Amino acid sequence: MALRTVQQYVESLRDGRTVYFRGARVDDVTTHPVIGVAVRHAAIDYQMAEDPAHRELATLTAPDGERYSRYYQVPRSAEDQIARSALIERATAAGGTLVVLIKEIGTDALFSLLRTASAMDANGSPEYLPRVEAFYRHCRSNDLAIAVAQTDVKGDRSRGPAAQVDPDLYVRIVERRSDGIVVRGAKAHTSVSTNANELIVLPTRAMSEADRDYAVSFAIPIATPGLVLLASAYDSTAPERSPLEFPISARHKMMETTTVFNDVFVPWERVFLAGEYEFAGPLALAFVEHHRFTAVSYKLPLVDALVGAGLLMADFNGISKAGHVREKLVHLITYAETLRGLTHYAASRSRPREYGIAVPDPLYVNMAKYQFAHGYHEAVRNVQDIAGGALVTGPGAEDLESPETARYYEKFYAGRVGIEGRVRLQALSLVRDLVASEFAGYQEVLAVHAEGSLEAEKLALLRSYDTKPALDLVRRLARLDEGGIDAPGLAGQRQPAEKRNPK
Amino acid sequence: MALRTVQQYVESLRDGRTVYFRGARVDDVTTHPVIGVAVRHAAIDYQMAEDPAHRELATLTAPDGERYSRYYQVPRSAEDQIARSALIERATAAGGTLVVLIKEIGTDALFSLLRTASAMDANGSPEYLPRVEAFYRHCRSNDLAIAVAQTDVKGDRSRGPAAQVDPDLYVRIVERRSDGIVVRGAKAHTSVSTNANELIVLPTRAMSEADRDYAVSFAIPIATPGLVLLASAYDSTAPERSPLEFPISARHKMMETTTVFNDVFVPWERVFLAGEYEFAGPLALAFVEHHRFTAVSYKLPLVDALVGAGLLMADFNGISKAGHVREKLVHLITYAETLRGLTHYAASRSRPREYGIAVPDPLYVNMAKYQFAHGYHEAVRNVQDIAGGALVTGPGAEDLESPETARYYEKFYAGRVGIEGRVRLQALSLVRDLVASEFAGYQEVLAVHAEGSLEAEKLALLRSYDTKPALDLVRRLARLDEGGIDAPGLAGQRQPAEKRNPK
Amino acid sequence: MALRTVQQYVESLRDGRTVYFRGARVDDVTTHPVIGVAVRHAAIDYQMAEDPAHRELATLTAPDGERYSRYYQVPRSAEDQIARSALIERATAAGGTLVVLIKEIGTDALFSLLRTASAMDANGSPEYLPRVEAFYRHCRSNDLAIAVAQTDVKGDRSRGPAAQVDPDLYVRIVERRSDGIVVRGAKAHTSVSTNANELIVLPTRAMSEADRDYAVSFAIPIATPGLVLLASAYDSTAPERSPLEFPISARHKMMETTTVFNDVFVPWERVFLAGEYEFAGPLALAFVEHHRFTAVSYKLPLVDALVGAGLLMADFNGISKAGHVREKLVHLITYAETLRGLTHYAASRSRPREYGIAVPDPLYVNMAKYQFAHGYHEAVRNVQDIAGGALVTGPGAEDLESPETARYYEKFYAGRVGIEGRVRLQALSLVRDLVASEFAGYQEVLAVHAEGSLEAEKLALLRSYDTKPALDLVRRLARLDEGGIDAPGLAGQRQPAEKRNPK
């Protein structure tokens, strides 16, 4: 088949999956008052594939004539990664600054599995690559929505998997059978799982021999017996409220689950790692190499919205020309466009790795991610500063619908000449949802923790920096390699301009 | 009488006041599901006066034997300000990091009115001081709760009151009668007005002659005809939810209103400024001199809670010894204790001003306020970083009450050895309420905007710095006053150690 | 001829030019103990053109077979700008992190003159373009070294040229003759003028009609009568000291002059602007558009050296694995590579402007420059931190040459195992020269002020940002253009992915 309709997607989610929300089993996620919002948000993906305005970017035709979602394109060049990034950015903008994610993260996982299975194949374990390739074809041909569970619940963060008091705090193999494996444990923060078709499980870190049973990767349908999805209650109020009050979060939602594996059986053809602990680290790392690039792509509409919010409120409040406001706008622009510049530059420097997959330059991806994560709260503060205290002292939707109160708000919330109270309040609602709501708290925490913490980004950054050119330069300047001979400026010079070339 | 009971306070609020919430008139604020929480939060003030553990700090005995709330003590010395600060800090800690405010802000306004009326008395307008003194006695003797309305709704922020297209965007006198004045307009962000007894109105800025009708200050009971309180809908969900999920904001709330003056009549004995535009600026400034000191005092429990949250979650997650975590804890401690050090130091440098009122050193108060406001978002980020992504992907109250889901959460949210899942989730709920909820958004916006914006603090800071010692020092070092004569190190030296003395 | 030898360049500077150094007239700049160092540093340009290792990058062949310096290539494409940037980076690395500049800045001025003269041509002043083209051919064919004087001495910075008390504080036309103009005044901070062949003068800012006489641009040989170069005395000690102690600044130097025009006559064929005040701003702006790109290119070896210094000293001191050291190295790397990423990205987005000249994307150039300037001091602090206090308490060159003292230093300055005292001291000397010397102070001040101040970069950045996409996004999210109709996620969506395309 290949491309599904919105309707087909929605119906595919009525499959008996085990989902709990606020302590109660959910019969049908598609009609649930909160999770249903997440379903409709995710459906943007299928809408775009049908929409003439987006179809060209969102879909591709395979050599066999099959039309498929561009997310599933295995990137072979910088151009492929640039197009992927553009699609992710556009879908997220359609999603009101919230990533859609039902194919983005799954394909990141698939690319990392293809790369790792290819390396394992070269390393004497040929059984995995065909399985991954088969699963990839299955997902692509059926236009599936995929969730990825990577982060374990972890217990004591200073200890590895096998060193926990409770052995179930990282997902592990509890039984190896002739037809497959049985796994137990739980993963945290699994996004879009309530409304995905498949779940890919990846190891969360490098592992040692003692962690052998924890070195496991596989994929299962969401309705698999023993798989329990505990949906988060966070930010579950806005979806039930008026979009007048929550212009983003009443319409757009991503669900996270604590994902429990109650002795779940996985057949061998769906097992992609099972004890080869030395590949747990490379697989985890390959995934974040792709997923951090995906992440910096889908943060672009969010940072653009912060800039836009600053520009709009500065204008509506009549303070665009104030020196400190211009200073804050410069800061917001620099913040947003440094992210864009580094993201696009990283994409343009993509290089082929295992399985011929083009990987964006990890140094620049990690720098982009780090700068985004590090500067997010200051950007939020600047927007709050420009918008004003009315962000948290203003009316609710009903106030603007009741004639008794609406007349006051319309009169007294007027902005600069030409900006009526109702218009300014509409803008304030958006900005509040963006920077002073539960959704805003969600974005702050995601900035710090999603796709690896600030600390993880720093380590990745350090690891991906080639120290040689900088060290060569200072050693030459200090005459360290020349026994102190006072050579002229050019002698012994390495060629720094060349150093940025592909390795 | 003097000290009221909680019950007397609550009953005093059933007076027919005009309050709207989400478009509907509120019959009784004390039983309203949202505003009622704010009433009970405010009652902490009356509880403390009765509580043996707090009575000594919270109350004083007048020479005539009357026992009264310490907030009403007119500060005459550094010691008075230190005690006032300690009371504010303790009440705010009792309020779960949220200021109680029903006497704090009102007495700040009273002190500024006493100072300004005293200056006006010396300037040929003797009628105001007796009125302010009488109103002060009324409030103190009846142990009243007071709100203060200062910030006008403002319209185009680049224009002054008289230059707005709609003349009502700043509160103004529309009629002067033999028995009083009639005022019209609206004030924004009026805190605790729904549950106060009296409302003091102050001008929001310095004014020119053209703004004469806008130079107005007065006090009225909340139930005065024509006074309409439009309660904000912000963060109105948590008060109706479980304290298990929102440990702070389900129990503690401050209400803000857009405060509308529909041609409100104010008798002369309640009018404190009526056209003397040259005193509008001094009165506005005197108020913030007191109120910013109050503010830095009541922010102390909030910043302590951020430090505590960081320490607690670092411990529960088992990461206390990680280098980057220690770095973040150092940052949090420095943030909190710099605020405390500067606040206490400012109090210790209080100097008597008009009416003999001791005013904390404005340079250090403004620096404390500025550093608090400037660093708040980074402190929040550090707490979010230490606490982990589970802040926004975890369970709701019902999940912990339902056996079906509770067993998973209890098992899989365990922390370091000895910290069970339920305990860690209880801590995570608190931290989420503090740094990733609507309440958290409220605190972020308040950090930037309450008691004057970041920019207002900068200007006040610059104004309160005595440039002479630093300029003398560099002029001496540059030999600027000596015609270039190369004098020895000591010649012409001013005595820098003395320069910090009272002016 | 086209390419000159080092010898030809040096000899061309013995032309009777009027140069003063520390109050005394300089007979021959090439043999002067301080300025001679600057001459030899500048000669790197001519060395590179001869050196087989650099010739290909440093030179080009014209259609007529003339071999000429690549700096003179008029950029027509992104590729041209990328190659120009690579040449500037390599030459600066050869210059020990100090830009060579004798062709970089002059060609930036030539490109801006070609663009402006082309616009003036289209605007009814056709006389200038042929003059600029002729002067361009003269410089290129004779392989000349060019200085550029732009910044006036300015007097009261809050007033424009014509509003100064002394009319000479900006350079101006004092007489218009049939054969040319006579100019008077002084320019500050003119780099490489002591060792250039030609001086191009540009206006420093936009001008009004009252400033007509100040709207002047021209070019003159350095030995022109009336042109007085007052060489700066800054950092004039190191060039006379041992390279053992000052590995960079004993060998590499750039001279700045206060450049005085004592009623200097300029013939018409060398006059490029003379009263057309409305083109003063565009010319000044066009120059900085090119020159800031040049600047971010030549800062790359400097920031690489900071990274290298951090890496080297961390290793030599045995602290590479300490958490806080890794944190500082991450910071240094991010600082350096963000500059590189934004610079290269800006080059790749070059677009043709007047005269068909390709101009790098000014938004990204200004962001690169701003981030460089804003973060330089923190990068310096990180290097100082890693290197240790020995930066400022260690030996001089003679200490290492005298056996009495050398034996102590060699023993007691040993670093980690394998790093002898002498080697560590050699590294410390380099790092000191880089971050704790007069040369280091020079680099700090240049970071803040060269090629426009921090504030100028902010304004340029704001001006070059296209606000439409961000504003469109938030307007759509707030439903501001739809009368509040609650349209589905995709309706009315502009296409954000396209928004980054060329305008």
Next chain:
Amino acid sequence: MALRTVQQYVESLRDGRTVYFRGARVDDVTTHPVIGVAVRHAAIDYQMAEDPAHRELATLTAPDGERYSRYYQVPRSAEDQIARSALIERATAAGGTLVVLIKEIGTDALFSLLRTASAMDANGSPEYLPRVEAFYRHCRSNDLAIAVAQTDVKGDRSRGPAAQVDPDLYVRIVERRSDGIVVRGAKAHTSVSTNANELIVLPTRAMSEADRDYAVSFAIPIATPGLVLLASAYDSTAPERSPLEFPISARHKMMETTTVFNDVFVPWERVFLAGEYEFAGPLALAFVEHHRFTAVSYKLPLVDALVGAGLLMADFNGISKAGHVREKLVHLITYAETLRGLTHYAASRSRPREYGIAVPDPLYVNMAKYQFAHGYHEAVRNVQDIAGGALVTGPGAEDLESPETARYYEKFYAGRVGIEGRVRLQALSLVRDLVASEFAGYQEVLAVHAEGSLEAEKLALLRSYDTKPALDLVRRLARLDEGGIDAPGLAGQRQPAEKRNPK
């Protein structure tokens, strides 16, 4: 005797001490062109004691009628520490922002030795306290200048003393004799040793049993056989130049030495620690507790000078009213006055420790030091920014003395109306010396490294923070100690206002 004259001090330095400068033995430090400047700078101490304007602050009378330097007062109260801080601040201002240090650091060492010897006395080692007391009386009665050597040369910083490849990289006891000990090794960064009378040696860190021979403390006269002072060559040019060009550093200098112990014999009465390794840490820590407070006191004139430089140049350049300049001035003021506020607050919270010595609150001292160190480079950048590029492109002293060049400089360096070129250049010279000279580099490196690195301050800060109040607050808010019972706001409340009281 007690108080010495300047002459007596200077003569006391002609004692045959072994000092090397730039590879050559120095016959007489008092007449040396570089070290002589340091001697005259140090003499400020003795000048102040004689000067009627300073005598009262600088000296005290003992019960026996002896007049002595106040530095030698053993602090018994907050008032004593406040007076000590005031004296240090005033002496440093007299020293042109450079600390005098010949008594400041020595008395810090004496106080820490008295405290540690007192603790050792209580711990079964009574021999040390009388020795320290005798040495204290010797110094005070003879009004001696004292240097302190603490930091060892260290070699591989990741290894302790006994783990170095060369055992001499930390100072150690190589022989224990009946009449004393013999020590070998070298200390780095010893300030004022060239012009002190005595040298106190302290251990640099906590030590383990293996480091027993390295746990050594003692005092010796500078002219002791085997003690070799290798004076640093850093910043040795300015002292030989004109004060017109270097207004601070041509007149004021502090010398550091690498201090070599060539098997130096120390008699027992001068030995204060000899193998009691468990007291090495406490002694090192006690010293920095005093010395960091001294340091934050003597940094005050330096930060005041940065503020003054900013104010002065903003005025002279005519940019005082520019928004970004005001922003930078606010930043400078906040930087300087936060240091002052925290320093004074720490002093006011002094508490008695061992030997009854009053110790300033270490939390606030370390925060003051940390904020000073962390913000110094940004403050420097702000001053450079306001002052302008002329800092590094201006004239030398001779330029202003030669009529040929002076006339240009006087004309063209004029500032705002009323500020002549010569006056502005005089100011620029001062600012350059402060922020863009070798002296400026010295201050930058000292900010980061002196009195313990940034990292040492962070650790000390963390150690001196009492975590209980903050943890109690969050535990109460999270109901962690109450089994989840939903108690009202006040129940179980600890009393946070009290928590700041003395422990």
